Amino acid sequence: MARNEYYTYKDSPINGDIMMSVQVFDIITKQVAAEDKDIKLDTSKGFSVTGTKNLVNCTIKDNEVYVTVHVRIKYGTNITAKTKELQKKIASGIKEMAAVTVKSVDVVVEAIDF
Secondary structure, three states, rough: OOOOEEEOOOOOOOOOEEEEEEEHHHHHHHHHHHOOOOOEEEHOOOOOOEEEEEEEEEEEOEEEEEEEEEEEEEEOOOOHHHHHHHHHHHHHHHHHHHHHOOOEEEEEEEEOOO
């Protein structure tokens, strides 16, 4: 059974809650990773479908967003520089699209693609 996790905006201009499903953060993370030609999601960790918790694992704890993404890096790419760049892109993509500051982005490099 799928679990429902939601980020709740605290500064709603009117009465009522504004909530965003954890799957929204999954989708943004997958899209950001897909835009980089030197990075691929590590599909050996699961299926590339919305909400898959193996390729991309977004969680919400105490109304803070945490992201873990499993990737494969193209051979010849500076792994450290590329993963730092991906961290920044994921955090800024979520900030731009959802107005949410991500608490952490963990990038797990599972393999090198030749």
